[in-house]
Amino acid sequence: MGSQNFKIAAVIVSLLVLLIIVPYCNSFVVLLATRALVFAILAMSLDILLGFTGLASLGQAAYFGVGAYLTAILANNYGFGLKWDFWLMIPIGMAVGGALAAFFGLFAIRATGTYFLMITLALGQCVWGLAYRWNSMTGGDNGITMKGGRPQFGIDLTSDINFFYLTFGFFVATLLALYILVRSPFGKSLLGIRERELRMRILGYNVWLHKYVAFIIAGAFGGLSGVLWAHANGIVTPETVVLTTSVDALLMTVLGGAGTLVGGAIGSAIVFGLREYVSTLVPWWQYVLGGVYVLTILYLPTGLMGIPGRIRQWRNSQTKRETTKMAPAPS
Amino acid sequence: MKSASRKIQSILMGTAVAVGLGLSAPAGAEELRIGYLAPLTGGLAQTGIDMRDGFLLYLDQHGNKLGGMDVKLIIEDEQGKGDVAVTKAKKLVLQDKVHMLIGGVLASTGYALAPVSTELKTMYIPSIPAADDLTQRQLKNFPYLIRTSWSSSQPNHPLGQWACDQGYKKIVTIAADYAFGYETVGGFQKAFEDCGGKIIQKIWPPLGAKDFGPFIPTIKADADAVFSLMVGPMPAQFIKQMRGAGFKKPIIGGGTSYDEFVLPFMGDEAVGDVSALHYSAALQTPENEAFVKAYRAKFGKVPSYYSENNYTTAMWLDEALKKTGGKWPGAEELIKIMVGIKLDKTPRGPVSFDDMRNPVQNIYIKKVEKKKMFGYDKDELWNTVIKTYPNVDQFWTYGKDKFLAQPVYDKNFPPCKFCE
Numbered sequence: 001m002g003s004q005n006f007k008i009a010a011v012i013v014s015l016l017v018l019l020i021i022v023p024y025c026n027s028f029v030v031l032l033a034t035r036a037l038v039f040a041i042l043a044m045s046l047d048i049l050l051g052f053t054g055l056a057s058l059g060q061a062a063y064f065g066v067g068a069y070l071t072a073i074l075a076n077n078y079g080f081g082l083k084w085d086f087w088l089m090i091p092i093g094m095a096v097g098g099a100l101a102a103f104f105g106l107f108a109i110r111a112t113g114t115y116f117l118m119i120t121l122a123l124g125q126c127v128w129g130l131a132y133r134w135n136s137m138t139g140g141d142n143g144i145t146m147k148g149g150r151p152q153f154g155i156d157l158t159s160d161i162n163f164f165y166l167t168f169g170f171f172v173a174t175l176l177a178l179y180i181l182v183r184s185p186f187g188k189s190l191l192g193i194r195e196r197e198l199r200m201r202i203l204g205y206n207v208w209l210h211k212y213v214a215f216i217i218a219g220a221f222g223g224l225s226g227v228l229w230a231h232a233n234g235i236v237t238p239e240t241v242v243l244t245t246s247v248d249a250l251l252m253t254v255l256g257g258a259g260t261l262v263g264g265a266i267g268s269a270i271v272f273g274l275r276e277y278v279s280t281l282v283p284w285w286q287y288v289l290g291g292v293y294v295l296t297i298l299y300l301p302t303g304l305m306g307i308p309g310r311i312r313q314w315r316n317s318q319t320k321r322e323t324t325k326m327a328p329a330p331s
Numbered sequence: 332m333k334s335a336s337r338k339i340q341s342i343l344m345g346t347a348v349a350v351g352l353g354l355s356a357p358a359g360a361e362e363l364r365i366g367y368l369a370p371l372t373g374g375l376a377q378t379g380i381d382m383r384d385g386f387l388l389y390l391d392q393h394g395n396k397l398g399g400m401d402v403k404l405i406i407e408d409e410q411g412k413g414d415v416a417v418t419k420a421k422k423l424v425l426q427d428k429v430h431m432l433i434g435g436v437l438a439s440t441g442y443a444l445a446p447v448s449t450e451l452k453t454m455y456i457p458s459i460p461a462a463d464d465l466t467q468r469q470l471k472n473f474p475y476l477i478r479t480s481w482s483s484s485q486p487n488h489p490l491g492q493w494a495c496d497q498g499y500k501k502i503v504t505i506a507a508d509y510a511f512g513y514e515t516v517g518g519f520q521k522a523f524e525d526c527g528g529k530i531i532q533k534i535w536p537p538l539g540a541k542d543f544g545p546f547i548p549t550i551k552a553d554a555d556a557v558f559s560l561m562v563g564p565m566p567a568q569f570i571k572q573m574r575g576a577g578f579k580k581p582i583i584g585g586g587t588s589y590d591e592f593v594l595p596f597m598g599d600e601a602v603g604d605v606s607a608l609h610y611s612a613a614l615q616t617p618e619n620e621a622f623v624k625a626y627r628a629k630f631g632k633v634p635s636y637y638s639e640n641n642y643t644t645a646m647w648l649d650e651a652l653k654k655t656g657g658k659w660p661g662a663e664e665l666i667k668i669m670v671g672i673k674l675d676k677t678p679r680g681p682v683s684f685d686d687m688r689n690p691v692q693n694i695y696i697k698k699v700e701k702k703k704m705f706g707y708d709k710d711e712l713w714n715t716v717i718k719t720y721p722n723v724d725q726f727w728t729y730g731k732d733k734f735l736a737q738p739v740y741d742k743n744f745p746p747c748k749f750c751e
Contacts, residue, residue, distance in 0.1 A: 026425065026426050027421075027425040028421060028422045031421055032418070035418070133508075135741065140509060141538070142438060142442045142462065142510050143413060143442065143443065145446050147472075234417065235414070235417060235442075235443045237412075237413045237439060237443065240414065276418055276419075279408055280407060280422055
């Protein structure tokens, strides 16, 4: 329990440090931090499926995409969501993400493992195809530029700093909500499904329903990140919904450590740091990113969040070896 | 407790490093800082490299100066994605404090970057992105934008006229299914039908398609010719498969179907095909010959329009900054100066701006031929110019007001009246 409290304290301290330091960085860093936080929300939503339910989904960009497209379309065509009604846009985005997940879940939840991966991939690509082909609504490959800028309601979100604070707030709220969720009895039963689905079924749990609900929750938070992304980026294109976005979210989660929630945030920070920042410094940034992925999967299958555990394990084995070495000495 | 403090220490150190990296360098005085955006990784990397090399060649030939100002060129990889381009553009403006942004390849990237230039009040030159509306119906939203390249439909209006003059009556179009394809086909269809021709079928394979097997058999048999618009890896495959399937009629195409970028990947099957663009590497002018030779000597390949457009962009900036006496005049002022400059000796021929900041330039109708040029000793494919339409603007013969009154070319505009 002590280690759990320590972990919570570490997360709170890092969040505070982030909150204090980022505003003093140059505006490009603020921009990147904002984007990384949006993707952190997406990665955490995926973690509910991947880390806590054991469902590797390759379609998380779909909910991200509908959230973003809906925000852009409503803002551009109806001027909706640019004043105080931005606060309505948040639940609407979540509802649409959740509704799409509820629909997709009907097809996807039947499958497990690779088949689940493939079905979610296919469904995600359907949304991409729609974004790409439905020209009159989505602007095709040109995407939608948010003409009205960011919302203003007393607080001027067009300022990058203010928008960073807002995104930070949503990030913390999401982290808290998902943390409570995974600690709840419902979250525990998801863990049970991840570990041994058959046993849970025999114990009388409705496994399908549990997975389905988890899928919808993940979709809803995916939608939330989409709403924020539309405003963070100012433009929504099919690139937003494309397969690589789903893969990015998956890699971020794995990189940071699946089943840890904050792992997704760490992964997101690293991927954004390498892809968007290091790429401005060196032309061979792709090797760095690729190297990090490969090394993580080879040596840290539990992700970066698994490092302390690994060290502890290693120390324990060291002391064990020492004691075994020392044991025969007195004789 | 000891391990706790150590952990916190390491977190703090990590953030300190991150902050240190974020500090920006102070700017010099008489320095022109240009933020250059091109895809250097991903599927469009080769186009991006062509663009960059064109710009670099001009700087190299002029002692890294434009109009007396020392150029600090900061090149960023936009990866061919609008999202990334926006991020990188903001980095260039906010962190590197560049005076202007140049580049982007895709029309979508142009649409993504233009609002950024407005938001950050920074000059933006789409040196390749050709989306019509950037300098047409949406120009009023982009006061800091000036285009040195072309608009998608610009070369295709003359090509439609030319096709009609050849006596073609019925044409089938087959084009990549995205905005650039719509605008290219739209321009061609408009001019061709206004002259009395008929587009009898429009086929839209997806962007990036490499297998045209499902589309080729559906081409109507009574067509006199096919008009194609292919991009990236599509053109070489398309021609090979069309001719391989026994299609004997003429094939004509939008510029990117046959530009110098794809010619080296094509075989003899492309010989005789006709396309239209505002540049051909086979132009027989002293300026172009010198450009092709210098470019090929330095980079080992024939320049494409991607290279030429960026070379000319640098030349245009050079002339404009000469008029300010080597001082940065501010974005609005420089654009004002630039639109007044007419260049006579660019590789692509004489260029000037219309009043919506898009170039007025020659459009070349080009035929693919296998021959030797400029003293190179091998037989290669070249885009021989067979007809020049001089000083074509983006509104063709329709006039600005009438042209802008119609909607932007789209999948369904102009409507396909003769399809059934």
